Structure formats: structure tokens, C-alpha cells
Amino acid sequence: MHALIIGGGIIGLSTAYYLREDGWEVTVLEKGDLTDNCSFGNMGYLSPSHFVPLAAPGIVEQGIWWMFDQKSPFYVRPSLRWELVDWGLKFVRASTQRHVDRSARPLTELLLFSKKMFQSWAAEGQLQFDLQEQGCLMYYQSAKKEKEELENARQAEALGLRVEVLDGEQVRALEPEVLPEVRGGVWFKDDAHLYPNALMQQLPTLLEQRGVRILRHSEVTGFERSNGKISAVQYQPEGAEPVAIRPDLVVLAAGSWSPAVARLAGEYLPLMPGKGYSMTLEHPQKKLRYPCILLEAKVALTPWQGRLRIGSTMEIGPINDRILLPRVQGILEAVPKFLPGYRSDPVFTALADPQQLKQQLREKVWFGFRPVSADGMPYIGFARNNQNLLIATGHAMLGLSLGAGTGKVVAELAAGRPTSVPLEAFDPRRY
Template structure:
């Protein structure tokens, strides 16, 4: 009998899950109060990075935090009124930096991110939109000699995962990306990473492909889960209607924890707020996606112009944006690219769904049959989405997934007091 699957969330994870499920013969409905790709997926830097095996919390992170907090231009910002609420999550984040723990996280990232570019090529083939994803490579740069190559732990993670890298310095950096300012002294070239030239349109194309295979998109707000005893049997919409399903996939990004609390389930999911500035007529257009390791932001050439994206602001899910963070990106972008024109630009803020160790929750929820969780990808949702979709389809159909899901269990934080 055909499985009826309800996917909550129409971002890159939800769209990838919907397409994978529909291709496997399921009857899929996707529900989100916004259109496909209008949430966090709208504003990311477009990096698709099979070589992303270095978590954001690594050995040595503790030493950097005080400097970041005292520097108004650092990539980290915690609003004073939110600090007490943030502290338990922040302590878990630091705990994840222990070397043995971080190496295990790195291996889980390798499994989740491997093959992402090939998977997107397969997903997009029938759409005629394959040019959305390109094998561009990625470049890390720093003013400091040797810094772009990363710490000993970061280099060990890449080596263990077999990530191909090429250290570059001085003039060799500008051989790869000629538009960069001359003050960058160290670089790291990752030739096997790629990028998306319009992340929102990618989500829209994947969602439309799912619809072409028979999926239904609904623009509605989900208020709660429908349950029959412990089993999740659907979702209750804001107007009281009930959508019933054989299984429900929770892929609601930073809003996932709020819905889980309706079931009495608590996970330490934080809304890690990122900002971007997109320049419509920058005057120059770099070819290569580039990450500035000194100030922690990404430069992304896109079909709509040049995007600067980054920062990690912690202020809660509902706080208004602080557009000074976006203006900071613009100033840092001008420092990277002499001659940049910023006369026409847009600014944006969105909430990354982040757990302390940087890994998502990906599992059948224990004690809640009928509920599959697929959220919490932090900075790596675009890279992880194809594998997340494939795994979710396997779980929905009762199959053994292709990767070990132990690192992605929600109860991995059960030794802590989750918010």
C-alpha cells in the first residue's frame, strides 16, 4: 500500500525529503506557512561542500571566544539580554570541541556530506536546471601567513576524510581569484567543493519536481501534531484542520524544537542568526566562492549578483534583526575587493537551526512512532540535503539507511539539561 507522508517544512531539507519520498512511490504532502525556499534556505551562501568535515567547535575554540565577544567586528554576537538563555547551549558547544568528540563529529559530517554534488546532478537532471549547481571549488583566505590552512586538528580531520586540499600563498591566491585584495597572505583551495548560484531557486525547482511526481504543496501553518496514543498520525493546522499521514517528517528548521515541545520532547536547538548582503551591481564579480577566515564570512558569486553571508548572532528566534551585522559584512567585503560598488544592495537575516555539536537530528523519534526528524543542519543544510532526503525515504519505508545514524540521535544530549 502507498505510504502517505506529510513533510513539515519547505526549505532545502523538506524539499529534498519530499522529492526522495515521491520518487520512491510515496504519496507526499509538504506543508509550510511560507513558500519553498523562503526561510533560511533563501539567504545562505550557496556553498555545497562535500569537503566540509570540520565542525565549528574544534580544539582551541575556547581560547577564541573571549576575543570574539569583545570584538564588535567578530563573527560571533550574543545579545546581552539573551546571554543567560544562551549559556547552556554555549557550554555544550564548547564541550563538543574536545578532540576525540570533534573527530567523531567530523566523521559523521563526512558520511552526511559525501557525494552531495553528484546527488544534486541526479536530482536536477530532469528539470533542465542543472546549471544551478556548479563544480566551482572553494577558496579560504587569510591575512595571516598559514592561518587559512587551519589548525592541526582541522588538518587532521581533512586528512582522515580524504579531502583534497591545496595550500596557496601570496600571488598564487590571486591566480585562483584575481579580484581579491593583495593583503591576503595564506589560502586553502578545495577543488572538489561546489556552489549553488541561487539557493532559493534550487529549493523551488526541487519542490516543483516533487509536485511533478505527484506531491502536494500546502501553504499553511502547523500548530501541533495529531496523535493517537504515542503514535504521531498527522499535523493540526492553525485553523484546526487535521492532515493525516502514515508518517510525519519534521523538517521545520529552527522552528522544529517548538513543535517537538508540543510532544514533551526537548532538544537544544538554537536559532543561529545569519545575515547577508547581496549586491546587484558590484562592479566586479569574483568567479570563486571564497571564505574570509579572519572575520568568518563567505563571498558567493550568484546569478542575482554578489553575496556576502555570515556571522553567528544569538538573540532567540523572535528578536528583530540587527542590521548593523549586515553593514559589517558590507564593510568587510569592501576590504576584500578593491573597487567594489555597493550602491544597489539588499540585506537579510535568517535563522540557522543549530545544535551544539553542529550535527542535525536525523532519526525515527524514539517513543513516537510515525515521526521522523530531519532538522538542525546549522551551516551545512545545502550540503547535507540530498543525503538527508535519501535517509528519510529509507526510514519512511522501513529500510536500513545507508549511513550510521547514531551520531544524529536526539538523545545524544540527554546527559545535559536541554532547553
């Protein structure tokens, strides 16, 4: 039996891993070279702490407010394009407490399961991706954020997650070099982090050694359909004639490009790209010990053996290569405000000089497009109009966290086995 996977990001490659383990002949079609997708430069968090889907009460009001601030961490590029309007209406409708209450448990279960799958990859020893199980700290400076985060911590505990609340002094004792200037923090101890660049570099090699065929620079351009199934997938290899493959099963894991590919197969997938930026400092002057999120600024920091990655922003809008400097500047400015230890680091002192800043940003900034579903919950399951099409996308800000777990449950669905965790909340046919 032959499975064809569209997209070589973390979701497509994890799916290839488990389908191959189940004995499928597996082909991955990837339009790029596997290094220019969203799975590479992300923050590397495995985040059971993020059990609240993006569509949640308050996000719409906050988002509208932020649209008037050039440096804000959340932005919707206004447009009358039908896809954005439809996505926006669905997103607003989904942003309710009822949706959060319904989604938190299935999301937590998949997050914890996925972490277990990454732990098994690390234990196998063939992939070295620096998995660290230190948890993640959420820092707050204001009483308002503290109140919100303590409520989040309470819900996390109710879901069975390990959480510790720390005051400012306790936080500073954990981070003696950067001395966070915060009221306190919540330490989500089930969170972990890994180095995504290493994982995404090694995974294709491992898969190829195990017999997976990965075709780079091969963009899927169309489908043939008969009797309610996909009978052929057409792709365009770079500089060559179009080719058609006749697989038994197709998995759509094309990240932010998925709606366009789905449309070619007669499927509708409400999903928008959510652009985010990250910067990696190779030799920061001070050592951050634990990954952390600066809550008011919505900025995340991840340390790996000497390196520090800083990331943030969610710009909802069509895919484009523009780097919005004020937004990146907003990310950088937040760091020394929360972590005074970085005030003398050249990356942050350069903020005072606009020219230097421009140069630094262009050299250091990476961006990727999170595939954001209309209710903030991934789409995992069989498609509506094609019996042999499985959809695995829409993971938004949790694609890495949910990567290995998604691969495993997709393989279980493909085999017709019961899935390791319930998937009803992720059914792509909900729209």
C-alpha cells in the same frame, strides 16, 4: 502510506522528493509561502570542507571574546532563558577534540553523499540551479590562521578530500581582477556551489508536478498521540478553521522552529536559531572567479554569473527581525581589506558615509536563521517518544550542503532500508 512533512525548507522539500520517489503519498505543511526560510538567501555552498562541527575546541573562548565586539562574526545574545542556558551548557561540553574526531568522518560521508544527490538532480535536467564544481578557497592573512588552516587541510586529506595549498602569488593568479591581499589559501576541490534561490523556487513546482501536496500558509499547531505514535497532526490554514490530518509517518523539518513543534509532540530538541546575514550585488564592478571564505573575518563570498553574494555572522538567540547594522558593516568592511579589487565598488565606498551605508544595508540585506544543534551535528533519525516521527533538522551552517542527502537517508529510514551512509552520529535521541 501517507507521509506528512512539517516545513518546506531545503530539508523538508528534499525529503518530500525522495519519499515521493519511493511511492509515498506526501503532504508538506508550510507556515509561510516557501520563500521566507533560511534555505533561500544562503551562500549556496556544498561544503565537504566543513567537516569540523561548529562545537569544536576554541569556539567558546573565541565566542566570549567576540561578544564584546559589535562587528564580530559570532555572537550569543545573553539571556537566562532555559533553552539557551541548556543549549549553551551542552554546546560547551561538546566543544572538545574528541567530539571533532568522532564527528568528522560521518559528517564528511554525509556531505559527499549529499553532493552526489545534488549532482544527480542537476544531471536529471529538470532543475536548473547553476551547480558549479570549482571548489572553495579559504584565504588567510595571518601566520596564525595559516597554521590552523594547514592543519585543517591535513585532516581533510586524511579524510580523502582533495586539497591544494597555494601561496599569495598563486592565489592572485587565480583571481586577477580582485587580487587577494593574503598570505595564501587552501583550495578545497571537492566543494561546489549552486544558486539556492533558483533551486528553492523550482523544487516546489517539480514536487507538485510529481504529486506532492504542498500546503502553504498552514502552520502546525498540535498533535494527537496514542500508543506511542502521532495519530493526528493539527494545522491552521490561514483564515480558515483548524484541520487535522492522520498520516502514517511525520517528518519534522521545521528548521529553527523545530524545538517548539517538537515540544507539542512531547519531544525535546536542544536547538537555537543562529541568525546570519547575506547581501547580493547584482552588478559588481570586478569579477570574482571562485567562491572563497576570508578566514580571519569569517566572511564568505559566492559568485554566480555576474552576481556576487557576501554573507556571514552567527547570532545565537531567539528569532527576531532586527538587523544589527554594525555587524553587517563588519561584513562589508572585511571584503576590500582582503580583496582590494572591490575598493572602488560603490557598495564598499559607501561604507565611508554612515547615512548611505544605512540605506544600502536596509535595501540589500537578507537574513535567515540557521537551526543550530547543541553539538553542531544535525539531528536525523527517529524521535524518542513517537515511533512514527522522524526528525531532520539542526543542520546549522550546512543545511544546504546536506539537504539532498538528508532527504534521501530519511526516505531510507522511513522504508526501513539500510541507509546509504552511517547515521549513528546524527541520532536525535543522543539528548
